[in-house]
Amino acid sequence: xxxxxxxxxxxxxxxxxxxxxxxxxxxxxxxxxxxxxxxxxxxxxxxxxxxxxxxxxxxxxxxxxxxxxxxxxxxxxxxxxxxxxxxxxxxxxxxxxxxxxxxxxxxxxxxxxxxxxxxxxxxxxxxxxxxxxxxxxxxxxxxx
Numbered sequence: 321x322x323x324x325x326x327x328x329x330x331x332x333x334x335x336x337x338x339x340x341x342x343x344x345x346x347x348x349x350x351x352x353x354x355x356x357x358x359x360x361x362x363x364x365x366x367x368x369x370x371x372x373x374x375x376x377x378x379x380x381x382x383x384x385x386x387x388x389x390x391x392x393x394x395x396x397x398x399x400x401x402x403x404x405x406x407x408x409x410x411x412x413x414x415x416x417x418x419x420x421x422x423x424x425x426x427x428x429x430x431x432x433x434x435x436x437x438x439x440x441x442x443x444x445x446x447x448x449x450x451x452x453x454x455x456x457x458x459x460x461x462x463x464x
Contacts, residue, residue, distance in 0.1 A: 324376035331368025349416050357412020367401045384454045393446035400439025407433035
């Protein structure tokens with residue numbers, strides 16, 4: 321549970337930093353349009369802080385952290401969310417600066433962000449699977 325709470329705090333700090341960076345960077349560059357940079361803040365809050373607060377609540381009253389799929393979730397998810405957020409920030413910075421990207425660079429940014437989102441999705445599936453296994457175990461204990 322403590323690990324989940326610590327991760328939640330780390331993601332909250334990263335989300336706040338992302339929000340401040342977005343606001344100040346766009347203001348400094350006199351940018352008023354829509355950019356991927358503006359979504360980094362909410363992605364980190366919801367996919368980072370909130371998910372790990374929920375995980376901490378489930379871990380508190382169960383053996384969730386002992387599940388193998390939960391440990392896999394922690395690895396996969398904590399690679400996917402930061403990767404997606406960083407690549408969204410890279411895309412946003414290039415948008416704000418008006419940087420003309422080659423097709424290869426554009427595809428690389430999109431591809432890496434896509435991999436981050438895929439890993440995040442796989443992590444969510446692992447988390448839900450761990451919750452199901454944990455609930456089955458609790459149900460079996462209560463039956464006896």
